[in-house]
Amino acid sequence: MELYELNLSDAIQGLKDKKFSASELFASCKARIDKLEPEIHAFITRTDSTPPAETSGLLAGIPTVLKDNLCTKGLRTTAASKILGEWRPPYDATAWAKLKEAGAVLMGKVNMDEFAMGNTCGNSAFGPTRNPNDLSRVPGGSSGGSAAAVSAGYVPFSLGSDTGGSIRQPASFCGVYGLKPTYGMVSRYGLISYGSSLDQIGPFARTVKDLQLVMSVISGHDPMDSSSFRDKDHDFTHREDVSVKGKRVALVKEFQSFTLDAPIAEAMAKTRKVLEEEGAEIVEVSLPVVARYAVACYYALAMSEAHTNLERYDGVRLGYTVKDAAGIKEMFERVRSYGFGPEVKSRIIAGTCLTEPTRCEEYYVAATKVRTLIAQEFTRAFGECDFILQPASPSMPWKIGENDEDELKGYEADLYTLPVNLAGLPGLSFFAGYAGNLPVGLQLIGPRWSDPALLDTGVILERHLGSPKIANGGK
Amino acid sequence: MKLTSEQVNDIALESRLLLTEQELAGATRYINNFLDMLDRFKELDLKDVEPFSFAEAIACPLRDDKVIAFADTEAILHESAHVDGSYFKVPRIMEGE
Numbered sequence: 034m035e036l037y038e039l040n041l042s043d044a045i046q047g048l049k050d051k052k053f054s055a056s057e058l059f060a061s062c063k064a065r066i067d068k069l070e071p072e073i074h075a076f077i078t079r080t081d082s083t084p085p086a087e088t089s090g091l092l093a094g095i096p097t098v099l100k101d102n103l104c105t106k107g108l109r110t111t112a113a114s115k116i117l118g119e120w121r122p123p124y125d126a127t128a129w130a131k132l133k134e135a136g137a138v139l140m141g142k143v144n145m146d147e148f149a150m151g152n153t154c155g156n157s158a159f160g161p162t163r164n165p166n167d168l169s170r171v172p173g174g175s176s177g178g179s180a181a182a183v184s185a186g187y188v189p190f191s192l193g194s195d196t197g198g199s200i201r202q203p204a205s206f207c208g209v210y211g212l213k214p215t216y217g218m219v220s221r222y223g224l225i226s227y228g229s230s231l232d233q234i235g236p237f238a239r240t241v242k243d244l245q246l247v248m249s250v251i252s253g254h255d256p257m258d259s260s261s262f263r264d265k266d267h268d269f270t271h272r273e274d275v276s277v278k279g280k281r282v283a284l285v286k287e288f289q290s291f292t293l294d295a296p297i298a299e300a301m302a303k304t305r306k307v308l309e310e311e312g313a314e315i316v317e318v319s320l321p322v323v324a325r326y327a328v329a330c331y332y333a334l335a336m337s338e339a340h341t342n343l344e345r346y347d348g349v350r351l352g353y354t355v356k357d358a359a360g361i362k363e364m365f366e367r368v369r370s371y372g373f374g375p376e377v378k379s380r381i382i383a384g385t386c387l388t389e390p391t392r393c394e395e396y397y398v399a400a401t402k403v404r405t406l407i408a409q410e411f412t413r414a415f416g417e418c419d420f421i422l423q424p425a426s427p428s429m430p431w432k433i434g435e436n437d438e439d440e441l442k443g444y445e446a447d448l449y450t451l452p453v454n455l456a457g458l459p460g461l462s463f464f465a466g467y468a469g470n471l472p473v474g475l476q477l478i479g480p481r482w483s484d485p486a487l488l489d490t491g492v493i494l495e496r497h498l499g500s501p502k503i504a505n506g507g508k
Numbered sequence: 509m510k511l512t513s514e515q516v517n518d519i520a521l522e523s524r525l526l527l528t529e530q531e532l533a534g535a536t537r538y539i540n541n542f543l544d545m546l547d548r549f550k551e552l553d554l555k556d557v558e559p560f561s562f563a564e565a566i567a568c569p570l571r572d573d574k575v576i577a578f579a580d581t582e583a584i585l586h587e588s589a590h591v592d593g594s595y596f597k598v599p600r601i602m603e604g605e
Contacts, residue, residue, distance in 0.1 A: 121587060123580050328545070350584070356590075359600075361598050378527070379538045382539060386511070401559035403549060
């Protein structure tokens with residue numbers, strides 16, 4: 034077995050037992066990246082040219098990568114956009130600072146859809162990332178680089194961000210585990226904002242136990258992020274003696290008539306059977322507002338928040354700029370028109386449109402009220418069940434370039450993930466088997482702050498459904 | 509109500525975006541399709557519904573109001589191409605004179 038094949042917890046144990054050194058682990062991961070990266074293209078910036086200095090802590094010597102919307106002090110951070118140019122942030126994102134403090138070693142910054150807007154990892158100024166399980170297919174997005182890097186064995190774990198499914202959908206497309214934590218569980222300080230009331234940082238790994246390890250490091254209150262909650266201590270300790278006996282796992286009534294790709298429908302049936310055999314009760318909950326209005330509500334809010342968050346990119350303080358503008362308006366227009374890609378421009382214009390005084394009440398304010406109904410609907414549902422089981426995506430990973438024509442059709446595919454962000458819930462994307470060489474992933478959702486219980490259930494599912502293999506470019 | 513390409517162009521200019529003809533055609537189609545999707549909201553009675561907020565926010569006070577100097581202002585200024593001393597410099601704001 035090569036060292037790059039080790040899961041996070043095994044790599045930690047191996048280093049502790051001195052079976053190999055951190056330099057050897059680093060070299061193995063680097064060789065793996067050198068071999069596959071020309072085809073997968075997960076990186077925007079590599080930082081693995083020299084072996085790291087010795088580190089200490091829970092993650093001492095463990096290689097990782099970060100989605101390129103997480104600020105890294107003195108290291109280029111692009112959000113996959115031309116507009117950030119060669120920007121080097123003057124500070125670290127808190128989540129990265131905590132990993133660094135725990136001894137993790139950064140191998141680089143990885144690809145994403147520009148400003149996290151997309152579900153293919155193809156809307157990047159640096160070109161698309163390919164799915165390590167089948168190079169002709171998308172890895173999902175927006176955290177496609179983070180998912181692909183873990184799937185391909187570049188690193189045992191990574192961080193991404195999830196505004197409407199951007200951890201859970203690529204995790205399912207690439208065959209890894211991904212957690213979108215409860216909103217407020219992980220500090221957003223240093224995460225380049227897209228939709229601030231929806232954004233959340235979370236981990237990818239090849240086992241559930243490894244997600245628990247990473248969450249034990251990155252979760253917790255941060256004075257620099259007022260949306261990270263105080264007085265919330267969570268225990269992410271891994272336990273084998275966990276059970277779902279007597280738990281109620283719900284299927285959503287309104288989703289039952291929606292079309293799923295056959296492997297996903299089969300995985301749903303298989304997972305349901307596993308849970309029943311383990312003693313869980315399968316029940317049904319009704320989410321009619323979610324089913325009909327969540328997609329419209331989400332995009333109305335995400336675009337409105339995005340248009341204000343992206344106002345700051347004007348060429349004055351950082352990133353791409355022009356030096357010969359006659360006036361400030363010309364400067365802003367030239368910088369923004371060149372710097373933003375087409376999807377980002379469309380969303381900025383839509384957000385501007387929805388928040389104009391003449392339309393604000395009809396669209397933006399209405400969306401904030403629909404969001405209340407959606408959150409209330411989930412609260413009611415979790416009075417009748419402990420978890421909700423559903424797909425992470427209705428589709429298997431599609432071919433690169435497919436589905437690029439109709440943006441709104443692509444948005445509808447996010448129905449299974451984005452309501453979770455609207456209500457601030459945690460969602461676990463878990464591996465449920467293979468269909469040919471493609472992995473199939475599903476999603477388990479819980480009430481706010483149920484992240485540890487969600488991961489405990491993930492441990493049981495992994496035991497029965499198996500762990501994913503490292504992907505080899507479809508070979 | 510459908511937006512014309514002129515209206516969409518005006519909104520783009522408010523956002524400080526200059527669109528090519530092709531981009532404008534795409535943005536007009538995109539926004540009109542999107543507004544059609546949002547018309548679903550009209551099916552709901554939202555009169556007595558409060559806008560969303562995270563309920564726990566009540567127990568989440570702001571951080572202590574202490575001034576903490578940022579240690580490395582030089583690193584911030586270093587990232588701009590428009591610096592004069594310790595200030596950012598911008599082109600003239602009043603135009604047409």
